[in-house]
Amino acid sequence: MTAPNHRWRKFKNAVVQTLTFTCAILVVTPLLLVFYHLIRLGFSSINWAFFTQLPKPVGEPGGGMANAIAGTFILLGQAAVFGVPVGVLGGVFLSENGSSKLTWWIRFAADVLNGVPSITWGIVVYALMVVPMRGFSALAGGVVLGMMMIPLVMRTTEEVLQLVPGGYREAALALGIAKWKTIVQIVMRTALKGIVTGVLLALARVAGETAPLLFTAFGNLGWAHKLTEPIAAMPLQIFIYAISPYDDWHRQAWAGALVLLVLVLAVNFGVRFLTRDRFTQRT
Amino acid sequence: MQARAGSRFGDRAFKWLTLVMALVIFALIVLIVRELTHGSRLALQKFGWRFLISSDWDPVNGVFGALPFIFGTLVSSAIALIIAVPISIATAVYLTELAPLWVRQPLIMFIELLAAVPSVILGLWGIFVMVPWLHNHLVPVLRGLFGFLPLFQGTNYGPCMLAGGIIVAIMIIPIITSVSREILRSVPGLQREAAYALGATRWEVTRIAVLSYAKKGLFGAVILGLGRALGETMAVTMVIGNTPQITASLFAPADTLAATIANQFNEATGNLYTSALFEIGLVLLGVTVLVNIFAQLLLKTFAGPSVKPQQ
Numbered sequence: 219m220t221a222p223n224h225r226w227r228k229f230k231n232a233v234v235q236t237l238t239f240t241c242a243i244l245v246v247t248p249l250l251l252v253f254y255h256l257i258r259l260g261f262s263s264i265n266w267a268f269f270t271q272l273p274k275p276v277g278e279p280g281g282g283m284a285n286a287i288a289g290t291f292i293l294l295g296q297a298a299v300f301g302v303p304v305g306v307l308g309g310v311f312l313s314e315n316g317s318s319k320l321t322w323w324i325r326f327a328a329d330v331l332n333g334v335p336s337i338t339w340g341i342v343v344y345a346l347m348v349v350p351m352r353g354f355s356a357l358a359g360g361v362v363l364g365m366m367m368i369p370l371v372m373r374t375t376e377e378v379l380q381l382v383p384g385g386y387r388e389a390a391l392a393l394g395i396a397k398w399k400t401i402v403q404i405v406m407r408t409a410l411k412g413i414v415t416g417v418l419l420a421l422a423r424v425a426g427e428t429a430p431l432l433f434t435a436f437g438n439l440g441w442a443h444k445l446t447e448p449i450a451a452m453p454l455q456i457f458i459y460a461i462s463p464y465d466d467w468h469r470q471a472w473a474g475a476l477v478l479l480v481l482v483l484a485v486n487f488g489v490r491f492l493t494r495d496r497f498t499q500r501t
Numbered sequence: 502m503q504a505r506a507g508s509r510f511g512d513r514a515f516k517w518l519t520l521v522m523a524l525v526i527f528a529l530i531v532l533i534v535r536e537l538t539h540g541s542r543l544a545l546q547k548f549g550w551r552f553l554i555s556s557d558w559d560p561v562n563g564v565f566g567a568l569p570f571i572f573g574t575l576v577s578s579a580i581a582l583i584i585a586v587p588i589s590i591a592t593a594v595y596l597t598e599l600a601p602l603w604v605r606q607p608l609i610m611f612i613e614l615l616a617a618v619p620s621v622i623l624g625l626w627g628i629f630v631m632v633p634w635l636h637n638h639l640v641p642v643l644r645g646l647f648g649f650l651p652l653f654q655g656t657n658y659g660p661c662m663l664a665g666g667i668i669v670a671i672m673i674i675p676i677i678t679s680v681s682r683e684i685l686r687s688v689p690g691l692q693r694e695a696a697y698a699l700g701a702t703r704w705e706v707t708r709i710a711v712l713s714y715a716k717k718g719l720f721g722a723v724i725l726g727l728g729r730a731l732g733e734t735m736a737v738t739m740v741i742g743n744t745p746q747i748t749a750s751l752f753a754p755a756d757t758l759a760a761t762i763a764n765q766f767n768e769a770t771g772n773l774y775t776s777a778l779f780e781i782g783l784v785l786l787g788v789t790v791l792v793n794i795f796a797q798l799l800l801k802t803f804a805g806p807s808v809k810p811q812q
Contacts, residue, residue, distance in 0.1 A: 238591040245588060324524070333789055365529060426622070429763055433767060
């Protein structure tokens with residue numbers, strides 16, 4: 219007597235299975251489409267000149283993005299210098315001092331800070347550095363990316379330090395080793411791979427940021443010789459090319475986007491692959 | 502003795518060092534608020550609360566009102582949520598409850614990679630692939646089906662509110678999906694087993710035991726997605742058309758708070774113009790911070806008592 223009802227329930231089950239599966243496919247589709255178009259439209263413009271030459275003026279074909287590629291790495295280097303020590307040591311504080319009201323608030327503030335729109339960071343650093351220094355600069359670009367990295371790195375560092383078993387700390391302390399040495403030489407060393415992963419992911423994340431660089435690093439069609447000069451960066455250059463009306467520049471934008479995406483995804487994919495067993499087993 | 506005294510000093514110094522570094526977080530918050538209020542004081546003095554409800558944006562005559570941008574931000578985020586929420590939660594359900602095990606890992610990786618795609622690249626794809634496709638295919642279809650609604654009337658321009666909403670949806674889907682997945686994973690296994698024991702099908706287990714249990718957390722995931730949607734800048738500015746206007750049509754160009762800063766800041770001449778853009782930044786900060794606080798509170802109170810999965 220319950221058979222029709224049972225069949226109806228099984229049918230509903232199958233419908234939901236299919237629907238959720240379709241949604242999963244829908245989620246993946248944009249990534250595949252973006253990749254497809256990047257390769258179709260960008261791959262042909264990637265050549266030796268793309269990596270070694272400066273942009274050519276409008277109308278002249280060829281040229282490259284050498285300055286933007288170098289600029290991105292210079293900005294990331296600065297961001298690491300400004301952001302990583304603060305982030306990592308702050309993460310150590312959160313992880314190694316138990317939980318108190320203070321750590322709760324810091325954690326909470328870091329999570330909220332992670333949600334601050336990147337464009338807001340851009341105008342803040344504009345007011346903080348570009349106005350007093352009377353000009354856009356590579357330094358301001360590095361500072362803004364570094365600031366954005368701090369909450370990211372702090373939270374991931376804390377997370378991986380928490381994964382280090384408490385027994386390690388107790389064993390070291392029982393041997394009479396000072397607490398700070400225990401933290402630096404044993405806890406942080408055990409979690410080193412995880413800390414580096416967190417830093418690399420944060421770098422990959424800010425590497426693609428455009429909005430905060432618009433009013434800080436500004437962009438540059440040539441080389442920047444000093445950190446006090448405006449500097450080019452890949453995402454900025456892609457943006458400028460993309461909204462321009464020239465076909466040559468559009469091709470360069472596609473090529474630049476392809477290179478940037480491959481770079482960002484390679485870091486993401488690489489660190490996941492490297493630390494795979496570690497994280498899936500422990501958590 | 503000496504060594505011990507030395508290490509005690511070392512401990513204290515190290516603790517202070519790490520504490521100061523952790524406190525930088527608060528310093529950053531103070532810095533953001535201070536610079537934005539300082540930067541926008543001219544506009545704050547001149548326009549007061551009218552800034553939020555006036556829809557005149559006239560740089561030439563020095564009259565600034567943010568309403569069209571607030572409108573654009575809210576509508577594009579709403580479109581994004583309408584598209585992203587069902588898809589993301591369904592995908593999270595599929596990933597934790599329904600999918601065969603071998604599908605889960607690769608799918609999760611794909612979603613994480615999508616989250617890593619820089620917004621400017623999605624914007625580039627948006628300008629040259631998505632907007633033309635919308636213009637030529639989706640908009641005519643929508644107009645044919647729902648043309649009686651004012652939402653789907655009006656000239657078919659190309660860059661438009663709908664395009665902005667869709668691109669934001671693509672950007673927030675990975676976030677909502679992965680946070681929802683974490684939430685669903687933290688539902689105790691016993692909940693499910695109890696429902697299975699009553700003879701429920703997989704979907705019934707999910708609906709009765711999992712989804713109703715995780716409601717609050719999933720709501721938190723959605724609000725977190727909303728926070729990101731409100732602040733999305735580059736991809737939106739590239740496809741939304743950057744025209745501050747309030748119209749019912751989703752096919753008309755629009756503008757958002759974040760997009761307008763990206764667009765106009767470097768061209769802003771005169772202190773009042775710059776100040777008005779700073780005030781837009783302040784409004785944007787206020788809204789996103791409130792939304793994020795709400796999301797974090799939802800997620801933290803959800804994860805609080807029940808986060809430890811039972812064996």
